[in-house]
Amino acid sequence: MLDLAATVTEIDPADERALRAWWEVGEAASRERAYDAWPTWEVARVAVPRPRPDLDVVLTVATDADDRVVGAGRLHLFRADNPQLADLEVYVVPDARRQGVGSAVLADLEARAVADGRTALVSTTYAPVGAESPGTMFCAARGYPVASREETKLVDLRTAPAGWGELDRREADRIAAYSVVGFERRVPDEHVEAFCAMLSVFSSMVPTGDLELGPASWDAERLHATEQRFLDSGRTWVGALAVAPDGTACGFTELSVHDVDPRHASVGGTLVLPEHRGHHLALAMKLHSHRRLLELFPGCEHVETGNAGVNAAMNAVNEAMGYRVVERALDVQKRV
Missing domain, CATH: 3.40.630.30 (Gcn5-related N-acetyltransferase (GNAT))
Structure with missing residues (x-):
């Protein structure tokens, strides 16, 4: 060197x-x-x-x-x-x-x-599928072992929506008495409490490998500050909620796009509470949010998401929507 x-x-x-x-x-x-x-x-x-x-x-x-x-x-x-x-x-x-x-x-x-x-230092490095990259080799040489593995995926919004109508027909009866409610920029007031509760347990319900992630704490004040930060930084927040028969939100998905460069959007998170799974709510919510994104930003070309390989249910949802793996995303961690 x-x-x-x-x-x-x-x-x-x-x-x-x-x-x-x-x-x-x-x-x-x-x-x-x-x-x-x-x-x-x-x-x-x-x-x-x-x-x-x-x-x-x-x-x-x-x-x-x-x-x-x-x-x-x-x-x-x-x-x-x-x-x-x-x-x-x-x-x-x-x-x-x-x-x-x-x-x-x-x-x-x-x-x-x-x-x-x-006491724990984390980073994310990216590499082609089946190969190493300068980033992965640098992290390994500096004492940062891999703690969690994900795949970065993209869906092409110029071609994939042509197949979504078939998904609608196939899944129409699966959500049963549940419903999907969309939102932009701000979570509806009547669902703020449930949404914050889901954000607070999100990290404990998605695969995180060996990362030292503890529980989060969300309340209305923190949520509204986040909503305002998105607005102030020129980002549009697009989401969808799954609503149970009793009217309580039981799942969410959300993505964001930059207003001055809306070619590329990113999914922030998707979750369905365990007791409400099995109704294909994640797919219904994602279809809703992606379609609304295209209504607001018809020039958007791609949406990016990341999933752990062991998250079979979410991987199946993304594959059905047309997402394809483009790279590996490795979360590395060093304890000090």
Whole structure:
């Protein structure tokens, strides 16, 4: 390994010139992924600097001896939940790899996390199906074993909806006395309490492998702050709720899309409470939310989601809707 002098410094996200340099490193490092996953500058310049009450975000850059920005880091310090965790991201421009830049960025992020009392450091790295990537090899070499495995999937909204009518006909009787209620931007008032309860148990009901994820705590105040943050950062939140015969919400799915670049949307989460499973509610909710997305943003081309390979039920739902695996997403974790 060559020894490149890399100086790591924290940047102020309100400094647009510094933020642009940080963004350019991430954009260059992400080009090798299976799809255009890095947000556009128009999106990032609004969304990244916006403060969040539930976590602290630290952005760093690494410069070489010629004062060129060749590395970037992002540290998430969770405040509302999981105070033992820190989430780290490391990016290096391809022509500066294997020269110590990534190691310098990582060491700086680790030191900040440990100083804040964190005992588990997590990150997500991506790789082609059936192959390794610079990210997976870097994490393995730096003592970050894989704690959870997922697959990143995309559905092509330009072709897949043609097959959704058949799903409607096939599943029409499966939801029985249940119903699906859609929402945009804000959860309906009458379902806020049930929605917060589902968010609070979400992490305990989806496969997370060996990740040290503890329970979350959601209430109306936190939910409304999240809704407002989406609005302020130029994102539209599109969701659907499954409603039981007694009128109580018992499942949800939600996705988001950036208003200034609506070509690509992302699923945040989908859950049906165990006692209400078996009625194909997840499929009904996803069909509803995806169709509403296309009504609001007819130019949207893809929706991205991620699922653990062991989550057979959700994988079956996504496959029926036309989702296809494009890469592996590996959650890695280091205990300190």
